[in-house]
Amino acid sequence: MFNINLQSRMPIYEQVYKKVIELIIKGILVENEQLPSVRNLSKELNINPNTVAKAYQELERNKIIYSLSGRGSFVAKTNRNQMKEHILEEFDVCIKEALQSGLTKEELKNRIDGVKL
Amino acid sequence: MFNINLQSRMPIYEQVYKKVIELIIKGILVENEQLPSVRNLSKELNINPNTVAKAYQELERNKIIYSLSGRGSFVAKTNRNQMKEHILEEFDVCIKEALQSGLTKEELKNRIDGVKL
Amino acid sequence: MFNINLQSRMPIYEQVYKKVIELIIKGILVENEQLPSVRNLSKELNINPNTVAKAYQELERNKIIYSLSGRGSFVAKTNRNQMKEHILEEFDVCIKEALQSGLTKEELKNRIDGVKL
Amino acid sequence: MFNINLQSRMPIYEQVYKKVIELIIKGILVENEQLPSVRNLSKELNINPNTVAKAYQELERNKIIYSLSGRGSFVAKTNRNQMKEHILEEFDVCIKEALQSGLTKEELKNRIDGVKL
DNA sequence: GTGGTCTAGACCACG
DNA sequence: GTGGTCTAGACCACG
Numbered sequence: 001m002f003n004i005n006l007q008s009r010m011p012i013y014e015q016v017y018k019k020v021i022e023l024i025i026k027g028i029l030v031e032n033e034q035l036p037s038v039r040n041l042s043k044e045l046n047i048n049p050n051t052v053a054k055a056y057q058e059l060e061r062n063k064i065i066y067s068l069s070g071r072g073s074f075v076a077k078t079n080r081n082q083m084k085e086h087i088l089e090e091f092d093v094c095i096k097e098a099l100q101s102g103l104t105k106e107e108l109k110n111r112i113d114g115v116k117l
Numbered sequence: 118m119f120n121i122n123l124q125s126r127m128p129i130y131e132q133v134y135k136k137v138i139e140l141i142i143k144g145i146l147v148e149n150e151q152l153p154s155v156r157n158l159s160k161e162l163n164i165n166p167n168t169v170a171k172a173y174q175e176l177e178r179n180k181i182i183y184s185l186s187g188r189g190s191f192v193a194k195t196n197r198n199q200m201k202e203h204i205l206e207e208f209d210v211c212i213k214e215a216l217q218s219g220l221t222k223e224e225l226k227n228r229i230d231g232v233k234l
Numbered sequence: 235m236f237n238i239n240l241q242s243r244m245p246i247y248e249q250v251y252k253k254v255i256e257l258i259i260k261g262i263l264v265e266n267e268q269l270p271s272v273r274n275l276s277k278e279l280n281i282n283p284n285t286v287a288k289a290y291q292e293l294e295r296n297k298i299i300y301s302l303s304g305r306g307s308f309v310a311k312t313n314r315n316q317m318k319e320h321i322l323e324e325f326d327v328c329i330k331e332a333l334q335s336g337l338t339k340e341e342l343k344n345r346i347d348g349v350k351l
Numbered sequence: 352m353f354n355i356n357l358q359s360r361m362p363i364y365e366q367v368y369k370k371v372i373e374l375i376i377k378g379i380l381v382e383n384e385q386l387p388s389v390r391n392l393s394k395e396l397n398i399n400p401n402t403v404a405k406a407y408q409e410l411e412r413n414k415i416i417y418s419l420s421g422r423g424s425f426v427a428k429t430n431r432n433q434m435k436e437h438i439l440e441e442f443d444v445c446i447k448e449a450l451q452s453g454l455t456k457e458e459l460k461n462r463i464d465g466v467k468l
Numbered sequence: 469g470t471g472g473t474c475t476a477g478a479c480c481a482c483g
Numbered sequence: 484g485t486g487g488t489c490t491a492g493a494c495c496a497c498g
Contacts, residue, residue: 025219070498094211102142259453328445336376421483
């Protein structure tokens, strides 16, 4: 379910962070649902607990999850639209970079059609 | 003309690298035109000469510029389409990230329309 | 009446502890009055009985309540002034932190006037 | 200059965090001044570099310092008033707790006069 | 069992 | 030399 890529140049903790957001946007993780514990997830992904903890702390700081002391971490009151907006703002940065490099909006939109996941 | 942001999370050498490509795509730098020397550019931007050198090396490795020993660096036979393709491939990464986060192609295309530089 | 916040960074047992003191200072709980049983209070607040027990133990240790084995916990001979002193000593810690951060006593006193509960 | 208390229940990284703010409020660290490097400060305080790094990252996240990659950490455009406000907001929490415990504003203000650092 | 803090130490990119 | 990331593993408070 978490699919971490150790080879990627994107830090692992950031991959975990984004994965949680993705699962919420897709409705796989829902409000107040408990996330896997730091220890369990780190075992499952075969990474260090600290790395998972860092991702969770970042998520909590951004009010995407909350933790109850001694009980675990849970999905916060999720505002999916707000979360989409969050992702789209990151996408904006890419758009601007491409436009600044001299490409046109038409070229970018056409490119999107061609992308396969 | 070069507009470097020292506080950006993007490495400085990468900013220089992209800036040169941008100037070529926009036709500001043209085939066989001489680039500023490493020394001059580093002074102008107030950054380490090694940083400029690294950007130039990367550009040369990708056949975007060529250097004549003792004379300087010059814009290579520019294939603008190839360069656009290069930018678009970077953009692909952003598209994929956004799609993987659960957004749709429609949402991304609409977003592009709204962006102002 | 007890108003516990599970998401607060303040430990739950400490919240219970403080709440009892507050109720005594306000005269809502009076000398020799029986406190809710550990079991009942934990059910009402939906928290672990051990957590309530810990708060009660701490209160007993500080002579704020006393317990009769098999009968329950009761408000001790209350010395309101002593209790106020207790709260004020906690407040001292905050004052010192603020002063150490470079603020002046005047600034702190003015701030108190502005606070609304 | 940094005066860390290893016995305190306040986490070390938080003490470092607050110390930097204090030094800025007091004008000892000024805009664009370079902070001691993570390594140097950790040696001086005899604590782990990661602990200092955590404090610096938190400071950077809150725009109190900024880092130039490969060069070091520097005091950001400091708005002292904004920083005071930051401290005062923390103080508000203490005031509210004390008021909720049944004390009066007068009692709190008198207490401030009596505090010695 | 849960997350939070910390140490010791490694490796990396960047400059 | 600089900060950023990560591991391995310890200890702690809380529940």
